[in-house]
Amino acid sequence: RRQEVMRLASHEDGTAGAIMTSRYAAVAETLTVGEALHQLAAASDAETIYLVFAVDAAHRLVGTADLRSLIAADRRAPVAGLLDRSPTSARVDDGDEEAARRLVEARALALPVLDGDGTLVGIITFDDAQRCLEAEAREDADRFSAIQSTPQESAYLDVSFAGEMRRRAPWILGLAVAGLMAGYIVHIYEDALDALVILALYMPMVADTGGNVGTQSASLVLRAIATGGVGLRDAGRVLWKETRVGLGLAAILFLFAVLKVWFISNGSDVPTALTLEGIGVAIGVAIAVTVVVSVLIGAMLPLIALVIRVDPAVFAGPALTTIVDVVGLFLYFQITTRMLGIALVE
Amino acid sequence: RRQEVMRLASHEDGTAGAIMTSRYAAVAETLTVGEALHQLAAASDAETIYLVFAVDAAHRLVGTADLRSLIAADRRAPVAGLLDRSPTSARVDDGDEEAARRLVEARALALPVLDGDGTLVGIITFDDAQRCLEAEAREDADRFSAIQSTPQESAYLDVSFAGEMRRRAPWILGLAVAGLMAGYIVHIYEDALDALVILALYMPMVADTGGNVGTQSASLVLRAIATGGVGLRDAGRVLWKETRVGLGLAAILFLFAVLKVWFISNGSDVPTALTLEGIGVAIGVAIAVTVVVSVLIGAMLPLIALVIRVDPAVFAGPALTTIVDVVGLFLYFQITTRMLGIALVE
Numbered sequence: 001r002r003q004e005v006m007r008l009a010s011h012e013d014g015t016a017g018a019i020m021t022s023r024y025a026a027v028a029e030t031l032t033v034g035e036a037l038h039q040l041a042a043a044s045d046a047e048t049i050y051l052v053f054a055v056d057a058a059h060r061l062v063g064t065a066d067l068r069s070l071i072a073a074d075r076r077a078p079v080a081g082l083l084d085r086s087p088t089s090a091r092v093d094d095g096d097e098e099a100a101r102r103l104v105e106a107r108a109l110a111l112p113v114l115d116g117d118g119t120l121v122g123i124i125t126f127d128d129a130q131r132c133l134e135a136e137a138r139e140d141a142d143r144f145s146a147i148q149s150t151p152q153e154s155a156y157l158d159v160s161f162a163g164e165m166r167r168r169a170p171w172i173l174g175l176a177v178a179g180l181m182a183g184y185i186v187h188i189y190e191d192a193l194d195a196l197v198i199l200a201l202y203m204p205m206v207a208d209t210g211g212n213v214g215t216q217s218a219s220l221v222l223r224a225i226a227t228g229g230v231g232l233r234d235a236g237r238v239l240w241k242e243t244r245v246g247l248g249l250a251a252i253l254f255l256f257a258v259l260k261v262w263f264i265s266n267g268s269d270v271p272t273a274l275t276l277e278g279i280g281v282a283i284g285v286a287i288a289v290t291v292v293v294s295v296l297i298g299a300m301l302p303l304i305a306l307v308i309r310v311d312p313a314v315f316a317g318p319a320l321t322t323i324v325d326v327v328g329l330f331l332y333f334q335i336t337t338r339m340l341g342i343a344l345v346e
Numbered sequence: 347r348r349q350e351v352m353r354l355a356s357h358e359d360g361t362a363g364a365i366m367t368s369r370y371a372a373v374a375e376t377l378t379v380g381e382a383l384h385q386l387a388a389a390s391d392a393e394t395i396y397l398v399f400a401v402d403a404a405h406r407l408v409g410t411a412d413l414r415s416l417i418a419a420d421r422r423a424p425v426a427g428l429l430d431r432s433p434t435s436a437r438v439d440d441g442d443e444e445a446a447r448r449l450v451e452a453r454a455l456a457l458p459v460l461d462g463d464g465t466l467v468g469i470i471t472f473d474d475a476q477r478c479l480e481a482e483a484r485e486d487a488d489r490f491s492a493i494q495s496t497p498q499e500s501a502y503l504d505v506s507f508a509g510e511m512r513r514r515a516p517w518i519l520g521l522a523v524a525g526l527m528a529g530y531i532v533h534i535y536e537d538a539l540d541a542l543v544i545l546a547l548y549m550p551m552v553a554d555t556g557g558n559v560g561t562q563s564a565s566l567v568l569r570a571i572a573t574g575g576v577g578l579r580d581a582g583r584v585l586w587k588e589t590r591v592g593l594g595l596a597a598i599l600f601l602f603a604v605l606k607v608w609f610i611s612n613g614s615d616v617p618t619a620l621t622l623e624g625i626g627v628a629i630g631v632a633i634a635v636t637v638v639v640s641v642l643i644g645a646m647l648p649l650i651a652l653v654i655r656v657d658p659a660v661f662a663g664p665a666l667t668t669i670v671d672v673v674g675l676f677l678y679f680q681i682t683t684r685m686l687g688i689a690l691v692e
Binding site: 037040041042044049050067068071072104107109126127130137138141142145146147155156157161164165168169171172173175176177179180182183184185186187190193194197200201202203204205207208209211212213215216218219220221223224229230234237238241244245248249252253256260318321322325329 | 383386387388390395396413414417418450453455472473476483484487488491492493501502503507510511514515517518519521522523525526528529530531532533536539540543546547548549550551553554555557558559561562564565566567569570575576580583584587590591594595598599602603606664667668671675
């Protein structure tokens with residue numbers, strides 16, 4: 001046990017080596033099935049014997065076999081004849097998440113972990129892989145919700161007050177600082193709000209909608225990246241797809257905004273120089289443009305995160321909402337004031 | 347194969363029966379280890395033989411044993427002596443997610459599924475359980491991001507334009523309607539914004555911060571519920587914990603807002619009847635109250651969802667942001683206008 005701990009401690013956190021176990025049973029490739037079964041039956045210390053690892057004299061992995069095939073085989077047959085000679089495996093310095101995902105995708109019971117020269121140094125069991133992926137999923141979800149994730153998860157009710165402040169306060173404070181920017185935009189256009197009070201009524205809807213469509217795009221692209229369905233090579237296809245979706249959503253929201261302004265508005269809010277029809281169209285155009293831009297920002301942030309190698313979940317979660325908020329408010333005021341010709345006194 | 351399909355088709359979607367397989371190998375409890383191994387070796391159709399299911403003459407489950415223990419045992423010993431007689435199991439009409447979680451938590455290879463009278467009718471394998479939990483996690487994440495999730499997931503690039511509109515547009519439109527409420531609040535307090543332009547500068551920050559702290563609380567409580575760490579019985583402890591966290595975050599944001607207003611403000615924005623100090627304190631109090639209220643709303647929504655049996659992820663995701671937005675803006679204007687005595691002309 002102590003030897004195992006020392007061995008594993010020598011592998012860096014976040015690598016396959018750090019989540020593997022050295023409690024595995026390997027058999028020599030030269031054995032017969034009967035001899036191998038005999039050895040496996042005695043390997044009470046091994047975490048699993050259901051995947052059999054066959055090694056050569058230098059302890060290099062030759063192949064793997066399901067225990068089932070050994071049980072079904074003739075006892076006198078050589079193990080070598082039953083081996084899958086190109087089994088799914090990981091290198092000790094591969095990422096732990098990558099190795100775990102490989103194991104889960106292969107729906108295998110264990111994954112052999114090899115040294116640079118192909119020596120079998122450990123195995124990752126399916127439950128360790130599962131635990132690793134669960135922890136990763138939790139950390140991603142946390143970052144998406146602006147929570148400072150800790151590698152070790154404590155039960156919710158066990159986290160101390162200080163612990164809660166540490167995982168929640170930094171993001172909240174950072175985002176509050178960023179939120180001042182959105183306020184600055186509103187501040188700049190206060191005279192426009194003054195001149196046309198109806199703009200205030202639709203302002204939060206435009207900002208919220210931008211955040212919502214951006215979050216949808218970011219979530220979908222993020223998951224496509226995480227599950228390996230999309231990489232940087234697909235950036236063009238992703239952006240083209242999202243542009244079309246953005247235009248579709250923009251059309252729906254344009255109609256919604258125009259109809260709302262035209263038919264369910266208080267006419268007394270309209271200055272004499274303007275018409276309700278014109279205001280409706282301006283607000284509709286503003287929300288449509290905001291939607292398309294927000295969808296594209298949502299789709300691009302995870303891709304940018306890939307390029308500059310930061311965690312896509314942070315970049316696509318809390319950062320997105322803040323960016324889209326500022327951009328959305330700016331577009332809203334720019335478009336409505338230009339289309340309606342409201343003079344700005346700055 | 348056809349028989350299996352017919353059998354499984356008779357179980358309702360979302361139940362353990364619907365995700366189980368009838369391709370399992372059961373052995374009679376009266377067999378010896380040698381006889382059982384012989385039968386298992388021949389059960390090439392079974393999805394797994396690594397967990398051995400022992401049944402009585404009426405096909406009721408008597409117990410399970412790891413294949414390992416059979417291999418290590420004397421071939422002439424009775425299987426009955428190796429059995430775990432109270433194995434983790436599921437009923438056919440249990441929820442599929444619940445059954446899958448039970449299997450994953452037991453870190454077992456398979457879960458026996460029983461009829462009302464204890465008859466073994468199928469097994470859930472660990473990879474089917476994993477697939478079921480992955481689908482559930484994906485659906486939860488979708489709802490949290492206001493995406494209409496489909497039970498069958500297509501690869502992101504394969505979803506058609508119409509499919510994208512179906513899964514994104516309904517929520518976006520619904521939330522846009524709800525977003526009009528927040529606009530209405532701003533509209534009501536437009537005269538206050540007019541009288542004290544500095545209020546506009548901090549308005550988005552207050553609304554955003556409310557959304558952020560609410561999302562944090564909701565995410566953490568949601569996960570605590572999902573992993574079984576928190577139930578309705580803990581509602582009091584959850585709310586007490588979140589109240590303290592909310593007060594802590596409120597204190598930090600109060601300080602941030604007050605210092606920002608006092609030291610980094612443009613003095614020209616202050617009407618002669620008021621002082622920058624007073625305005626800073628009013629904005630600080632408003633953000634502090636909003637934070638505490640938003641944290642509590644975030645913590646309560648998942649609990650309320652439990653009571654009224656709707657999906658907590660919807661209730662805690664998109665609904666939360668909208669509710670917190672409206673409440674936050676209302677509190678912000680109520681508190682600042684009352685503390686600063688700005689007359690409202692409605």
